[in-house]
Amino acid sequence: MRATSQFAIFWSFLAVAAYGQQVQAIGNIFKPKATPAESVYHVSLLVMAVCAAIFIVVAGLLTFALVRFRRKCGDHREPAQVYGSDRIEIAWTVIPILIVFVLTMATARIVSATLDKPIPSDALKITVVGHQWWWEIRYPAFRIVTANEVHVPVSTTANPAITFLGLESADVAHSFWIPQLAGKTDLIPNHPNRMWIDPKQEGTFLGNCAEYCGTQHANMRLRVIVQSRADFAKWVAGQQQNAMTDAHIETGRSQFLSLSCVNCHTVSGTAAIGTFGPDLSHLMSRDTLAAGVVPNRVNNLREWIKDPDAVKPGSLMPNMQLTPEQLDEVVTYLSSLK
Numbered sequence: 001m002r003a004t005s006q007f008a009i010f011w012s013f014l015a016v017a018a019y020g021q022q023v024q025a026i027g028n029i030f031k032p033k034a035t036p037a038e039s040v041y042h043v044s045l046l047v048m049a050v051c052a053a054i055f056i057v058v059a060g061l062l063t064f065a066l067v068r069f070r071r072k073c074g075d076h077r078e079p080a081q082v083y084g085s086d087r088i089e090i091a092w093t094v095i096p097i098l099i100v101f102v103l104t105m106a107t108a109r110i111v112s113a114t115l116d117k118p119i120p121s122d123a124l125k126i127t128v129v130g131h132q133w134w135w136e137i138r139y140p141a142f143r144i145v146t147a148n149e150v151h152v153p154v155s156t157t158a159n160p161a162i163t164f165l166g167l168e169s170a171d172v173a174h175s176f177w178i179p180q181l182a183g184k185t186d187l188i189p190n191h192p193n194r195m196w197i198d199p200k201q202e203g204t205f206l207g208n209c210a211e212y213c214g215t216q217h218a219n220m221r222l223r224v225i226v227q228s229r230a231d232f233a234k235w236v237a238g239q240q241q242n243a244m245t246d247a248h249i250e251t252g253r254s255q256f257l258s259l260s261c262v263n264c265h266t267v268s269g270t271a272a273i274g275t276f277g278p279d280l281s282h283l284m285s286r287d288t289l290a291a292g293v294v295p296n297r298v299n300n301l302r303e304w305i306k307d308p309d310a311v312k313p314g315s316l317m318p319n320m321q322l323t324p325e326q327l328d329e330v331v332t333y334l335s336s337l338k
């Protein structure tokens with residue numbers, strides 16, 4: 001084997017290993033924690049079992065043929081030449097058709113059971129809007145708007161809680177994917193889709209945009225935070241409050257409101273009502289900044305506002321060229337938005 005191809009194999013192994021790491025980071029599809037993901041998991045087991053059976057039969061026949069019909073020592077006769085066999089041709093046409101039929105039916109059953117789930121009138125309804133390159137999350141019934149984090153109540157047998165997600169896009173096609181909770185569903189401009197989840201375990205479940213949508217597609221991360229009913233209610237109440245207005249952040253506040261940040265961002269209870277970028281009303285209640293690029297800490301917030309492109313190249317937030325004083329005041333104000 002040539003050295004270059006050995007290297008190629010080495011690098012592919014490395015790539016597969018790295019990919020494995022990433023899959024782990026966004027959640028393992030083999031550990032489903034909600035009904036739609038469980039259905040996908042079961043179909044995938046069926047598909048893998050069928051593929052494994054095909055592999056064993058084909059590899060077995062091939063091995064048998066290699067061993068049984070190999071050239072014998074001193075035997076130079078040409079083997080019998082066979083042209084066509086109706087029986088074999090019918091078999092290798094009919095069997096694959098049957099296999100494809102079974103897989104199609106099994107998949108169609110799951111797809112329709114998932115998509116046709118009726119929405120109960122009291123269900124929690126959330127609208128998720130994909131933007132280049134972040135997620136807008138709206139709770140119309142609660143009048144809450146947030147970004148990149150979906151909070152939902154946990155579903156227990158005693159207290160089932162199904163959350164319905166309306167999926168929309170503000171620009172190009174994106175795809176909503178939380179591997180442990182549900183299969184992928186695309187967010188298509190002017191074509192609302194829907195999905196639902198009934199997460200059965202509290203915790204944070206990670207996902208990512210799963211449809212290439214431009215430079216920062218890979219940094220369009222999403223987290224679903226599954227909480228007890230009490231914690232969820234507490235979160236809702238917190239998000240419904242208007243942004244605080246402490247005296248000590250008054251300068252920062254007026255600084256922020258005097259800048260063109262307000263054209264793109266909303267802070268509830270202020271004159272900032274822009275909707276092009278994420279809602280900042282409760283910015284510090286979120287775990288990350290810019291859809292999971294960096295943890296939400298004051299120094300990262302400062303770096304972000306100073307030069308978004310340095311943190312997330314290609315980001316659609318412009319560098320606002322703030323002076324160091326303006327930057328300090330704006331950061332002080334924003335970091336007070338709990």
Ligand SMILES: [Cu+2]
Pocket residue numbers: 130131133173174175209210211212213217220
């Ligand atoms: Cu996307």
